[in-house]
Amino acid sequence: MSVAVSLTHTLPGFALDVRFEAPDGVTALFGRSGSGKTSVVNAMAGLLRPDRGRISVGGEVLCDTDTGLWLPPHRRRVGYVFQDARLFPHLNVRDNLIYGQRFSRRGRRSGLDHVVGLLGLEALLARRPGALSGGERQRVAIGRALLSDPRLLLLDEPLAALDEARKAEILPHLERLRDDTRIPIVFVSHSASEVARLATTVVAMDAGRVERVGPATEVLSDLSAVRTIGVREAGSVLTGQVAAHHADGLSEVRVSAGSLFLPRFQAAVGAQVRVRIEAQDVILSRGRPEGLSALNILPGEVIEMRGGAGPGVMVQLRIGADRLLARVTRRSAEALRLAPGVPCHAVAKSVSVARLDVGVVDPANPGKDQDTPGTAGEDQDAPGTAGEDQDAPGTAGEDQDAPGTAGEDQDAPGTAGDNGEQTR
Amino acid sequence: MSGAGFSPEVWQAITLSLKVSFWAVAASLPFGIFTAYALARWRFPGKGLVNGLVHLPLILPPVVTGYLLLLTFGPQGPLGRGLAVLGLEVAFRWTGAALAAAIMAFPLMVRAIRLAIEAVDPKLEEAAGTLGAPPLWVFATVTLPMAAPGILAGAVLGYAKAMGEFGATITFVSSIPGETRTVPSAIYAFLQVPGAQPAVFWLVALSVTVAMAALLVSELVAARIAARVGGR
Secondary structure (H helix, E strand, O other), X not given: OOEXXXXXXXXOOEEEEEEEEEOOOEEEEEOOOOOOHHHHHHHHHOOOOOOEEEEEXXXXXXXEOOOOEEOOHHHOOEEEEOOOOOOOOOOOHHHHHOOOHHHOOOOOOOOHHHHHHHHXXXXXXXXXXXXXXXHHHXXXXXXXXXXXXXXXXXXXXXXXXXXXHHHHHHXXXXXXXXXXXXXXXXXXXXXXHHHHHHOOEEEEEEOOEEEEEEEHHHHHOOHHHHHHHOOOOOEEEEEXXXXXXXXXXXXXXXXXXXXXXXXXXXXXXXXXXXXEEEXXXXXXXXXXXXXXXXXXXXXXXXXXXXXXXXXXXXXXXXXXXXXXXXXXXXXXXXXXXXXXXXXEEEEEXXXXXOHHHEEEEEOOOXXXXXXXXXXXXXXHHHHHHHHHHOHHHHHHHHHHHOHHHHHHHHHHHHHHHHHHHHHO | OOOOOOOHHHHHHHHHHHHHHHXXXXXXXXXXXXXXHHHHHOOOOOHHHHHHHHHHHHHOOHHHHHHHHHHHHOOOOHHHHHHHHOXXXXXXXXXXXXXXXXXXXXXXXXXXXXXXXXXXOHHHHHHHHHOOOXXXXXXXXXXXXXXXXXXXXXXXXXXXXXXXXXXXXXXXXXXXXXXXXXXXXXXXXXXXOOOOHHHHHHHHHHXXXXXXXXXXXHHHHHHHHHHHHHOO
16 A cells, blocks of 8 residues: 555544545545545645554554654655645745755755656746735745655645636646656645546545545445535446547547446547546436437436435436446436336436546557646637536536435526537 | 044044944844744743743843953853954954944844744745755745745844943943944933033934944835735
């Protein structure tokens, strides 16, 4: 196991009791704000001294209260990208980047060009942090942490302070970081879509405790994780391969049960991608629907259902080898006589999948992928996708207004939107 | 223009005051920065006591401070004898005047520097630590440069206080022309002599000029540092 954490700590009005192990790759500490995620990464960096605990990275113990071992932060080689970047305001970008190099084993100046290229910082080197945008600051902070030659990289909500456009700017960099470097990354987030795109392992946290640990696709599609994520953001992650980019602006992704058609995104044909589909965007139908505008219709069967206090029911489906979450009203579930084992079709509109919800896991042809800079290509798509994105919040808003008939409401605007879509 | 009253004694007092004040600030600044940092960042038992001791010269009558200095650093004082063995005699020497000025200026200096250090975001120091920088390096490359305008302000304030120090100095090292007769002592001495008004005028004019020049220079430097630290 690459990262092993076990700690208990009492903060004013809050008890932390966390235990998890994670393999190499990106581990997401995922949970609502106030669930103790930042305290965990602070303990890993040595900024918080736990009452009891043991933390090890790649076999090296950073802290063990039983043996009294405690490495101070500057001797841990743990790179930390803070939510607020924390660049040194009196140094320019270049001097910020090389600040930690003096203390790294590889010495000064090594790797600067590589990191500058990886994060696209060429034009910023002479600037001061005060003259950077939020997204640029985060990129510099990531580069600064990387150049200190860390054995572990911690990212504390690196995207939380950014708007959607900036997030779209940084996410491809983080994906390249995950795929290019062999440094394990622990990444704090409360956003299911960020986690779905980046994480290999998810540690779901709630009220200072670990609720669940597992591969991202499993944890996010799990009914018990819904409580941590919140019904509104709950959604499952399907893994598939890019089959084709069609001329009408859609990309086809082959998943285990069939094909998904999504708004065009940037990835080589053959690349492995993850697609996050929000539970509230999925419609269920007992028979195979006819004459419906929605393009994604996948056959499956109900595995489990769980209702809460509200009018909604969360339904977990088996779709081929994948699992899918769908949120419908209790009334609809009763009308369709949904129950474990019942076959049904899951229906999802193409445009309900936002651009931020598709992430490249394994570029089939990395050389080609690098030739076409990910950000530039995706930025061109932005206006189209942004416009279509507006459909989704609209539906969500109506959903909130009439909670009693949420499920049915969802159908209505959905269909209307689809009709418009066909004439487009 | 060698006006009436601009005697060698006047010039002597001015240069002596500049020298005494310079050394008073230069020698106490490292201690001042250390004390300010400790008071701003550390938690330790007896912190209140240290804070009180630092501020004592500010609230005691200067004559009392001078007398206490005489008791400890005088020829018969415990520290005075120790320093004399090391070849550094302070009683009735210009070094003693510098010591008195430094003690009197210390609280003002520490207060200004402490505020400046407290204004440096500890999160930046934390960030530097996670990049591998040991604490002393963090202090030298993050805390110190970011607090520089405040440190400069503290030094200028201390310098002005040292230039004007009178009570403790005259009690501790008396008013020996050429050795311990600084500008304030000289003004006082000339005022006791009939007909020395022109000398007093020169001393006053020159000390006002020096004070204004120091203030202007420090404002300029502080503005430049602030622009650098502010980062644009």
